[in-house]
Amino acid sequence: MEYKLDNREYYDNRELSWLRFNYRVLEEAIDDHNPLLERFKFLAITSSNLDEFFMVRVGGLKDQVKMNYHEPENKTKMTPGEQLENISRLNRENCTAQYRIFNDLKDELESYGVYFKKPEDLPDGFKAETDKIFDEEIFPSLTPLGIDAYRPFPKLMNKKINIFVNLSNELGDQTAIVQLPTIIKRFYTFHDDGRTYVVLSEDIIIRNVGKLFKGYKIDRTFAFRITRNADLTIHEEGAQDLLIEIERFLKERTKGAAVRLEIDSGGDSAIKGSFLMEELSLGENDVYKFDGPLDLTFLFEFVSNLKGRYPNLIYKPFEPQSPKFLGTDDVYERALKEDIFLHHPFESFQPIVDFVKEAAEDPDVLAIKQTLYRVSSDSPIIAALKEASENGKQVSVLVELKARFDEESNVHWAKELEDAGCHVIYGMNYLKTHSKITLVIKRVRNKLVRFVHLGTGNYNDSTAKQYTDMGIITTDPDIGDDAINFFNYLSGYSLKPEYKSLHVAPFEIRDLFDDYINKEIAFHKAHGNGYIFAKMNSLTDKKIIDKLLIASQEGVRIDLVIRGICCLKAGIPGVSENIRVISVVGRFLEHTRIYYFRHNGQDKMFLSSADMMTRNMIKRVEILFPVNDERFIEELKEINALYLRDNKKARYQKPDGTYAYVRNDAPLLSAQEELMRRALKVNREQIEHKENYLLTRIRNRFKKSN
Numbered sequence: 001m002e003y004k005l006d007n008r009e010y011y012d013n014r015e016l017s018w019l020r021f022n023y024r025v026l027e028e029a030i031d032d033h034n035p036l037l038e039r040f041k042f043l044a045i046t047s048s049n050l051d052e053f054f055m056v057r058v059g060g061l062k063d064q065v066k067m068n069y070h071e072p073e074n075k076t077k078m079t080p081g082e083q084l085e086n087i088s089r090l091n092r093e094n095c096t097a098q099y100r101i102f103n104d105l106k107d108e109l110e111s112y113g114v115y116f117k118k119p120e121d122l123p124d125g126f127k128a129e130t131d132k133i134f135d136e137e138i139f140p141s142l143t144p145l146g147i148d149a150y151r152p153f154p155k156l157m158n159k160k161i162n163i164f165v166n167l168s169n170e171l172g173d174q175t176a177i178v179q180l181p182t183i184i185k186r187f188y189t190f191h192d193d194g195r196t197y198v199v200l201s202e203d204i205i206i207r208n209v210g211k212l213f214k215g216y217k218i219d220r221t222f223a224f225r226i227t228r229n230a231d232l233t234i235h236e237e238g239a240q241d242l243l244i245e246i247e248r249f250l251k252e253r254t255k256g257a258a259v260r261l262e263i264d265s266g267g268d269s270a271i272k273g274s275f276l277m278e279e280l281s282l283g284e285n286d287v288y289k290f291d292g293p294l295d296l297t298f299l300f301e302f303v304s305n306l307k308g309r310y311p312n313l314i315y316k317p318f319e320p321q322s323p324k325f326l327g328t329d330d331v332y333e334r335a336l337k338e339d340i341f342l343h344h345p346f347e348s349f350q351p352i353v354d355f356v357k358e359a360a361e362d363p364d365v366l367a368i369k370q371t372l373y374r375v376s377s378d379s380p381i382i383a384a385l386k387e388a389s390e391n392g393k394q395v396s397v398l399v400e401l402k403a404r405f406d407e408e409s410n411v412h413w414a415k416e417l418e419d420a421g422c423h424v425i426y427g428m429n430y431l432k433t434h435s436k437i438t439l440v441i442k443r444v445r446n447k448l449v450r451f452v453h454l455g456t457g458n459y460n461d462s463t464a465k466q467y468t469d470m471g472i473i474t475t476d477p478d479i480g481d482d483a484i485n486f487f488n489y490l491s492g493y494s495l496k497p498e499y500k501s502l503h504v505a506p507f508e509i510r511d512l513f514d515d516y517i518n519k520e521i522a523f524h525k526a527h528g529n530g531y532i533f534a535k536m537n538s539l540t541d542k543k544i545i546d547k548l549l550i551a552s553q554e555g556v557r558i559d560l561v562i563r564g565i566c567c568l569k570a571g572i573p574g575v576s577e578n579i580r581v582i583s584v585v586g587r588f589l590e591h592t593r594i595y596y597f598r599h600n601g602q603d604k605m606f607l608s609s610a611d612m613m614t615r616n617m618i619k620r621v622e623i624l625f626p627v628n629d630e631r632f633i634e635e636l637k638e639i640n641a642l643y644l645r646d647n648k649k650a651r652y653q654k655p656d657g658t659y660a661y662v663r664n665d666a667p668l669l670s671a672q673e674e675l676m677r678r679a680l681k682v683n684r685e686q687i688e689h690k691e692n693y694l695l696t697r698i699r700n701r702f703k704k705s706n
Contacts, residue, residue: 003550004575010549011075012567012657014540015057015083019090021564022049024585024651024659026094029101033648033670036108037303037313038587043102044299050091051159051227051297052405054260058087059229062259074542075567088285099292112310114196119207122197126190130199133188134208138201141181144212146174153279154179155255158228161186161202161294164276165209167216175275178205178212186298189305196309198302200293202264223264224273225294226280229256230405258282265289315587318676320348320465321683325631328686331355331473332362335451336444340473341632343639344457345588346679349464352438353380355453355473359440360388366448367394369439369487374406375413376462382413386420395422398490400433425491431506433490433621436471436609439483450480454502454625456592456607467591468672470607472627476501479625490621505622509610510544512624516597516604517547521554523600530556531598533640536611537591538565544612552578561643563590565613571655581653582662584646586672594636595624605633642671 004010028034028042064080072079078086106116119130144165145154154177156162163178180186180201188204190197202223210218258280263273273287307314322328325341331351334340342351357380359365368388375381389395399414401407418424427433436455441448457469478500485497486504496504503512517532524530532551539545539560545568552558558579560566570581584590593611597604610622627633643650648670651659 001553003553005546005549007575008076010569010572010575011542011545012569013073013076013078013083013086014565014567015053015061015087016090017565017567017657018053018057019087019094020657020659021583021585022046022053023094023097024583025049026098026101028585029098029105034587035313035315036105036112037307037310038315040105040109040299041303043098043105044297044303046094046098047296047299050095054227055158055230055256056404057231058084059231059256059259061087062229062257063231075545085285092288095288095290098296099290102292102296112313113194114198114306114310116198116200118203119199122190122199123192126192126197126199129190130188130204131208134204134211138184138205139208139211141184142178142205142212145177145179147176148174156226158230158256159225159295162224162226163202163205163209164222164224164273165213165218166220167213167218169216173219174216176213178209180205187302196306200298202293222266223294224276225262226258227260227262229259231256259286261287262294263287263289264294265291318345320345320350321679322686323347323351324635324679324682326351330358332358332442332451335473335475336449339476339629339632341629341635342455342471342473343675343679344464344469344471345466346468346675349461351473352453352455352459352464352471353384353461355440355451356381356388356438357384359442359451360384360391360393362442364443365393365440366443367396367439367441369396369483370459371398371400371433371435371437371490372410372413372459373400373403373434373436374458374460374463375409376460377409379413379459380461381459382416385417385422389417389421396425396487396491397422398425398427398433398487400427402427402432423491428490428621431619431621434609434616435486435504435621435623437483437486437623439480439487449475450477450483451475452479452483454479454607454623456609467589470592470594472607472625472632476628486623501626503606503624505610505616505620505624506618509608509622509624510541510617513544513595513612514547516599517544517551519599520556520597521551523598524551524554524556527600528555529598529600530554532556532558533561533594533596534559534612535561535590535592535594535640535643537563537593538611538613540565540567540611540613541617542567542614544617548579549576552576559640559644561590561640566653569655569657570653576655580644582644582646583651583653583659584643584649584671585651586649586670588672594640596636596640603633603637605636639671639675642669642674645669646671648673 025042026046029039061080061084070079119127147153156179161180165176165178167174167176184201187198187200206221209221261273261276261280261282277287323342326334331354359368385395385397397417399410401410403410414424436457438453440451442451453471453473455469455471457467482499482502489497503509520530520532539562548558548568556578560579560581561584562581563583566581570576570579593608595606595608605627606624607627608624610616610624616622627636646669647662647664647666648668650662652662653659
């Protein structure tokens with residue numbers, strides 16, 4: 001059979017697909033199923049996502065153009081220059097929608113007595129108060145930067161708000177810039193007669209900016225913000241100490257070339273920023289003008305400040321529940337009997353914290369080995385590892401220093417762990433270690449038992465309340481052997497081990513996917529029931545995409561639940577008509593990676609730290625691990641089915657790569673909401689079961705005593 005492949009129309013560009021994902025996040029700010037303040041938060045998430053996109057993806061493409069690299073990428077055949085043009089077009093549409101939504105939400109918020117105001121539009125008493133705030137809190141920290149022959153254009157900080165000032169006196173026109181210091185608040189709130197007024201710091205500065213330039217007339221002011229290229233190279237080869245190299249890299253990243261200029265046009269249609277464009281070496285496609293405040297990430301803090309006053313405008317609180325397959329049992333006692341499955345944030349992350357904390361305190365534990373990619377700012381995992389070392393246990397920790405935008409934090413944790421006596425590994429040359437694995441070696445009844453936790457997400461107790469992730473704790477001997485070999489491979493010098501149960505990238509995970517898709521095609525030819533399900537963050541790897549297209553053309557039915565980037569276009573007749581792509585964006589960030597192959601009823605199920613992305617397959621150390629317990633396989637199949645039935649937060653991909661909400665006549669269902677409901681139900685049943693058990697014991701004792 002001749003397969004239809006390598007036509008650029010069958011694929012989507014990675015960067016444009018990501019922008020479509022960011023628009024789906026933006027849609028959550030429109031969706032009135034979400035409480036009003038939560039909708040503001042989605043505006044902030046959209047802005048935060050976009051900052052990183054420009055710093056990394058756009059920065060990298062701009063570098064290619066500067067280096068005269070014009071080779072097309074391997075799917076849609078776009079050159080770097082063509083990608084930048086299309087990014088500018090699509091992102092401009094997204095940003096226009098974002099600010100329209102922001103202004104609509106502002107209007108809606110006024111019905112609850114909350115108003116965004118310029119200082120001059122406040123009630124008289126508050127106008128004077130903003131002037132006082134400027135004089136006492138803001139003015140002392142400001143440094144006006146004049147620009148002339150003796151004072152060159154300043155090196156402005158990445159992602160910070162600046163005020164551009166045109167001023168004049170009898171000697172002529174002048175130009176200056178005032179940067180908002182990090183130490184001042186981004187906004188101030190004032191309360192009066194049940195009303196709340198919100199005033200941005202840049203507006204207070206603009207109102208009072210003349211106090212910085214005495215003797216001059218202020219002709220024009222506007223706020224602007226630049227984003228710098230952070231896609232720089234860490235020079236690993238020859239580095240005597242990777243910690244020192246990372247610290248050098250962090251300093252260099254703040255000095256990257258400008259890649260985006262944002263201007264608050266303030267309703268003024270006049271062209272602004274040509275001087276800035278020239279100084280920053282930017283073109284028209286790099287400039288974004290908005291009628292509204294820059295850097296909407298301040299809305300995170302805005303929502304946090306208001307949620308106590310308006311609890312009806314945020315999500316109903318949800319507390320992660322006791323895990324269905326653990327309950328309130330001790331982790332180690334249960335793991336000796338059977339494997340434990342965990343599903344966050346519906347189920348609590350605390351058992352993972354306890355897993356490490358108890359190991360640190362238990363005199364029968366000999367060693368703890370763990371990989372860390374991103375951890376919270378006050379990590380109980382780090383505290384437990386330090387305690388374990390201080391208690392005389394052998395503690396080995398791989399801290400991935402190259403975790404993007406967490407490098408500085410991870411350098412800090414690496415030093416702390418080393419100071420506590422832990423053996424710290426910084427990662428591997430040219431590879432990021434993205435695996436999520438913990439090994440605890442414990443003496444149980446005079447035998448050494450290996451307890452292993454494997455997961456899809458980071459050991460981060462903070463994000464575990466916001467990201468959907470899964471994990472398994474097991475004492476399976478084969479996985480225990482694999483875990484020991486894995487850590488020895490990371491810490492020493494040896495060839496990559498032959499694993500019994502785990503599949504470890506680079507390359508091995510992609511090889512397994514290739515093999516299992518081929519087998520599914522063969523099963524389909526023999527039995528006509530071929531089916532593949534995969535849930536992940538992103539799908540970009542062309543070899544895997546082509547293999548999925550082949551499977552579709554052979555008749556295998558494929559369901560893909562992909563939160564973000566998807567470079568495969570589904571539903572093209574004769575090409576990908578047997579593939580369905582669903583994206584779920586909701587209250588929690590979808591982060592689980594699940595891979596299932598029916599194999600004519602043999603049910604091959606895997607969880608992984610890896611997406612089907614080229615970087616995961618060949619540039620990272622990742623783990624894909626099997627789900628062998630039939631209870632867990634059935635649980636996962638039911639969870640997968642929930643996501644495919646979602647008709648509230650799910651979008652389906654159309655053949656042109658765009659997305660639309662799933663709408664049908666079935667009762668409205670959100671997979672995330674249903675999983676919360678089920679977790680609460682299981683927890684109630686566990687509590688009732690425990691209460692009934694205790695009550696029965698009391699009754700039996702009472703009968704015996706009589």
